[in-house]
Amino acid sequence: MFRKPIVALAVAALAAAGAVTAATGSFGAAAAPFAAGVEDEGADCAVPALPDQGSLPTEARLPDPFKRLDGTRISTQADWRCRRTEIKKLAEKFVYGEKPAKPSSVTGTVSRTGISVNVSHNGRNSSFSASVDAPSGNGPFPVVVVLGGFGADTAAIKAAGAAVVSYDPYAVGREGTPRNNKQGAFYSIYGNTSSTGLLVAWAWGVSRIIDVLESAGGSVLRADATGVTGCSRFGKGAFVVGAFDQRIALTMPIESGTAGVPILRGVPGEGAQSLSSAYGEQPWFGDAFGSFTGSPTRLPVDTHETVAMIAPRGLFVMDNPHIANLGPRSASVAALGGAEVYRALGAGPNITYWSDVADGTHCASRSEWRTPLQQNIQKFLLGTGNATGTIRMHSKATGNLAEWRTWTTPTLGSGPASSAPPSSQPPSSAPPPSSPPPVPGGCGAAVSLNQWNGGFVATVRVTAGASAVNGWNVALTLPSGATVSNSWNTTASGTSGAVRFANVSYNGRLAAGQNTEFGFQGTGTAGTLTPACTAS
Template identity: 25%
Template structure:
């Protein structure tokens, strides 16, 4: 009768040991000596000197590495894609905007998945650029607009947002307006397109009830070792949203945005789909914009143990062995070149390693230079709240891990220079 107890104790001890082994590091003196992988040297030692060589040789092999060993490969194509306009109104956001709510349906292997896209567009413009980004708890949380539909998908419980029993209700409407400066976007001539990420793939270590399950072969219950984790699934969902947006005549360009884990998804979506006119990473940290080899803040081992469903299983081979990585996150950022990219950090968000995010942007600037685009020209971290707004832009702001009005003010001013 005691055997199950011993097994439970053994599993608990193993979990505690893993977390102890992969504790985050907040001490710069403990950052190991490491070599930043060269963007301009292929894996077989060939030197790259021109943008054409980058596109023909170096970029494809880096994209393949991240696909096979970090985020995971999408195992096939959809059988069908469709969308339906659920609702629209021309008097939203204090009469300044048009609102659309669109249901997007993905079909594969006689299975289907639906998610809703909420779209606000400025009135008086035949077409407008939009920011596209996932939200964490439902489209209804980003606005007080009573017409926005409440998601019925699984939702992580959050006492502050009044979400319990893994279900969103009217009580959570407008609880995250602080992260979405919708009226500022509209006033500047931009629209917003947003999706609840849990409708695409619920954020839990369970691959049975999201996008992955559409692609399973008979008897399959989880992705294969080099197949996609949740970050790649969320990126896939963003690309499906783009399939709709590029065919909406009211939209001119799409700039993809993501915060934290959704910043990781935005970067991967931007790297794998050049239809996105620009990419914004807000506090994306480990597995996003931050250099993994620095082993500062959250590390590869820590993120894989805390969130085992985010990445491909193949990424686990680098747990505690970041020095063995043949590529690093500055090379992910470089995959977005020459399209505009904005990387942002927060001074109190040491978990996401602001210095590592900045250095990745600095090193990625080499590829932007190949295209004659301006990036980050110094490896010295800029002053807090003093943005560098080139084609490859960066800021580190006051405060912690969040999205604030300051962030959106910078993104809007940067995008206006580039896209309006």
């Protein structure tokens, strides 16, 4: 799929932005607040036995990221550490293959021009290297690891004050090899018949680079302020790198396509590269995924949970809505699903998904990404910004999370981790819409908003009152300048001013107290919306 792409285009856009000042002095030694100090914070978590492949049920909707393997749901933010570990183990077993822990010996060197990595484990050895292009000044500098190289765009990241580490994934996991004879530094250590796919092998390589940066003491490059990016197949890799190493402060996958961000359950219905095609093209997936290429609904995990593995760290997903083969609608659903975990953790501002771009060229440099890109690098790597992330989907590739989930998002407490089942109180959605007041009959409506400069997405929850309803209408008034551009799970009347939304055939009947959701995307500023529901 899309061979030999131009990579690291995210950072290339910085050069044209012109608003980021190169850093020439020394960066502080304090750790970036968004990165963890270890590769895997949940390595000590006790994980119940994972399900066997033969016992997996079919589930068309996305798995509940808040539901533990024992069937209970997490109730505090501290519970996420070990729930994330369960997701990681499921993803390794059924999708990507295992990412081994740090080998017994990782050594190397760091300079302003290069990094060398030497690995020894169980009597086997391998090595690889990466080039470094550091800004002028004394450092130590934040780092952006670019999968696949990016040539003339070196000046773009340097202009932001970060060093560029050009990493060749093929040195660690080579494409064009059969699954029973995988090649590269990873497979030299773990065997050429390892069931681990290339994406995790590439992630392992970046983790070993960070190991060397840590052991070097940070005099040149900072291991605690590291970002990663790449486009197309290297976007797949960047996504997995960020998910599997919690020392990565900022993950920036671009147009990653199947095996990247798009939900695996959504790929078959969108016209994206098929799962079987992606599995067969290269050994990107782990070997075990071959059993699911025709039945992704049997997977106990999906990529919205891979997104969630990155939380609460920085994530900026850049996508192309004009190429269906990339699965942009499914990618937006993954982002929306993962964003629910970000919000439950109080980290909603740390995720951005952006597919609202005009140019459909694969891996092109896009002006629309310049400002959010600057903001993400400043916030997560330089520590000089606090911009809020946004979900900005193009109208032709707008995903609808409500169609893909049966679970709601809990309000997680701030107390210690608990293994006890949560309260029997029904969880609320995050970000929580204002709950409609109880009504003796009829219906109520509440709206939650995700707004950005020039647009917004509204999610409206309709709840039946004390009696069942056979249909509903929701009326609200948009402020001047705001218009409806797209809607889902509803029939919309009007695009500005006083607008109305009615049920469609499958969501009009609600039992007493039952709720359903619809949504719409708009331009302009939504302000405060006050919906009014009428049962029909």
